[in-house]
Amino acid sequence: MTRKQKRLSVIAGLGLVIALAAVIIFTALSSKITFFYSPSELKESPVAIGQHFRVGGLVKENSWVKDGKTNNFIITDNESDVAVIYVEILPDLFREGQGVIAEGALNAKGVFIASNVLAKHDENYLPKEVVETLKDRGEWQHGAEENTDAVTEITETTEGTNY
């Protein structure tokens, strides 16, 4: 091989590795990300059954029913509701009327089967996405806003994906 051929083959090899890395990254990006929807967005543009996503809002008052290990509750943005089933122990600061994010998929009956539920440690906490949704819907009062800036931490129950 001449010097030039050698150089070209090295560059081609490096290019191939970079191209492969790019393919891996972008394939993973299209299949491994999780979308976030509010209950209203879910009503407007329904998500396919079995597709993994996150839904967030407030836990509706008087909606939490516990049957053995099974928790039934409703997530609301004060406009639309989503019924959620979660068969695990809920995080410590799960309360009716408080902000929450559930991760999972819809079943055939339109019930959200959660594999993971996130709630914040701070009593005043609302998840950032939930705040934005409520702001969009005009449900958000100012003044309460300062509290959310001070927030730090989400507890979680099953797998570590997010603080």
Add this chain to the structure above:
Amino acid sequence: MYIEIGHFALILAFAISISQAVLGLIYWRSGGRIAAFVKSAAIWQFVLVSISFAVLIIAFVKSDFSLLLAANNSFSLQPLIYKISSVWGNHEGSILLWVLILVMFGAAVAVFGRDIPNDLRTLVLSVQGILGASFIGFSLFTSNPFTRLNPAPFEGADLNPILQDIGLAIHPPLLYVGYVGFSVCFSFAIAALISGRVDAAWARWVRPWTVASWVFLTLGISMGSYWAYYELGWGGWWFWDPVENASLMPWLAGTALMHSAIVMEKRSALKIWTIFLAIITFSLSLLGAFLVRSGILTSVHAFASDPSRGLVLLALLALFIGGAFTLFAFRASSLRAGGLFAPISREGALVLNNLFLASATAAVLIGTLYPLVLDALTGARISVGAPFFDLTFSILMVPLLLVLPFGAFLNWKRSDFLSVTQRLAGVAALSLVVTIVVFILMGVKISLAPLGLFLGFWVSFGAIADLVYRAKFGRITFVKAFKRLFALPKSAWSMALAHFGMGILVLGVVLVSTGESENITSLKLGETAELAGYSVEFTKSEVLQGPNYLINHFEFDVKDKNGNIRHAVSEKRVYTASSMPTTEAAILTYGGVSQLYIAVGDADEVGNQVVRIWYKPYILLIWYGTIFMALAGFLSLSDRRKRIGVALTTKAKQAARNKQEA
């Protein structure tokens, strides 16, 4: 009054840093007197910033609440160590800590860089001056820590409870030394681009700073991971949280830089790439600071964020990264490219190392920024979490780890692949056998675990084999080989030690993520939960009063497979000032490496206590691995051949060269 002295010292440091930057950049060619001025300016900057930082510490220790910062973030009843660490547990204080470390590195270059030619050192220090002026200015004008409060309150507002931990005293300073240390590499790269002169000696001067920063970044990330593990009460040690990624990216790029600088030093090749990496590494450090400080990300680290200052930080970020790359675009072509080399050689393997590390950095960067970009462009809200990073990162790490032992065995310039393969065949066979044995012992499950295990053993045995081979065990008498082993150069030892640590880290990660198990249950007093052969009996529950918190105190008796019983205490604390709860998990270590982790949750509606128990086999290997890597870095720094003072040329030659230039 003393607070104003600190404030004034910082203003003075600001003025000095500006003159250092301006005079240095304009007159860097003019030799001795400017060089001496810039040198002493760098040292004075450090002295002055130290004074202002010391003033902050004094105010916090004295609980002087006439200082707004102390009133907002401190509490008179705190133990002394937390009073001191409160200084950097907030935005203003942590920026000043960042500045302190920045000017410390500037002063270190001035003091230890005696043998760097005057013009290069002046340029490096003036770039440090620009960085210093920008960040001191940022501190003074947007986040001034010396704001007073009148009248002073009797009591402060306390520090965020999860930050009242020894971890906070250590983690940020270590991490910052790592982040900011790369500023020296950045300044050297800019200086090389301006002066147009870059050679093997340049790499030799830059390498110690890279290694030192890398060591501290390694320790900082490792410490932060352990802190999250024991303090947050979920038993997780790495979450792919954006802020963690922000520290991982400079680490990956810095690791690549450390390796490419070796190629540049030994073979005078990869010059432009090394300069590019030096710029990228510090840019990623700055990006990390921006992501953490701007509050653009919701994360556990957001305790000290303020969105309004984010814009200023973003502007600084754009200035430095944009400026550096503009300079790079115009000047890189003027640097003479290094020679070409054979693909099968040490440098060839190091190119692969750089390729995979750079790809991994890109994967983490894209995954971290994609949600922000998508939100800005389309308004769609997504989270890119562990599934993305686990997949991309592990795919990119497999070839890196496979090639690693080859790289260590290959010679510089031209090497024989076949003979190296023969030498490594034994290592491969041994790793395979050990992997199969471990796999059978663990209980065979179809997964990717065997591949990960093999890689871990392959890398760590490969590192040991490297030393054994160099010492010529088996080819000369045992006693002679043993003597040779300890006479090997420190560089051989530090390379083997770092790679061994990497292997141990991989083993820990694979074993804990495939072998861990959990049991989340609710227990009555006296009931027992079982997990992985351990039985955990709930023996006691009481409420106690701590200094500034209420304690829900729980005790357990843990019986292992052999019937030995150990006592475990797990607490939930509710801080009275902020009504925030924290978890103090019970962590029992078995065999020095595996841990049983017990965290107590709320009581459920019938009064049973929610208890979360995790079994984490071999988890401590993760942190042992990082300690080996850091030790390897220290060993390399202690190598006389690589000391900054002992450069390629002797002192006499250097003096002659300086005279010529002057």
